[in-house]
Amino acid sequence: MTRTLNKTMKAVVIDQFGGIETLKTREIPVPEVDADEVLVRVEAAGVGVWDPFEREGGFAKEFNVKPTFPVVLGSDGAGIVEAVGSHVRGLNQGDRVYGISFLNPKGGFYAQYAAVKENSLSRIPGQLTTQQAAAMAVDAVTALAGLDSTLGLKKRRVDIDLRSQRRCWSHGRSISQPHGCTRACRRLGERRRRIRETSRRTQSHRWL
Secondary structure, three states: OOOOOOOEEEEEEEOOOOOHHHOEEEEEEOOOOOOOEEEEEEEEEOOOOOHHHHHOOHHHHHOOOOOOOOEEOOOEEEEEEEEEOOOOOOOOOOOEEEEEOOOOOOOOOOEOEEEEEHHHEEEOOOOOOHHHHHOOHHHHHHHHHHHHHHOOOOOOOOOOOHHHHHHHHHHHHHHHOOOOHHHHHHHOOOOHHHHHHHHHHOOOOOOO
8 A cells, every 4th residue: 555645744943043932833845855865754853962053053154055944953863764766775665764964955854754865864773762863863973983083993903802992982982972982883893792891891981
């Protein structure tokens, strides 16, 4: 049975930059999906400490972006794939996904639906709830960027002895606690058992 997609949705929008009083709930059209995009039926949206800065126009000024109002905020979120564009190959209708929709001209995750580039989404790992995944996207990327770029830790170049894993955990906490350092370390080749051992022993930065 084919599901008929709604043409409108409820969303939290702003018609101008400003304070919290600019946030309004409104019925707006569901965004159209381009060939490389995915339509996500939003189940949870992350609320970031940077949201007020975006709402007040800080990012628009910093990145020289001229938005078309009304604007839907919400940099990260999670939900179910409702539809996919013709060029999308890695995701399918019904997949649980989370991702980033930062400064997306089609709107963010403060809505019932969000149209997001495929490369800005990923499947939710089975052990995570939708709410956890929705709050993880920006924070996890922050932690990974710290490990990859700032610390220069790359896959196949990470020491997997216990001392190095302690160092990875500790530096990750310093950069972005509690922003997903454990999962980032695993992506970089750390072994799950030793990560757990490190997390049990890591209560301070005494070895730094």
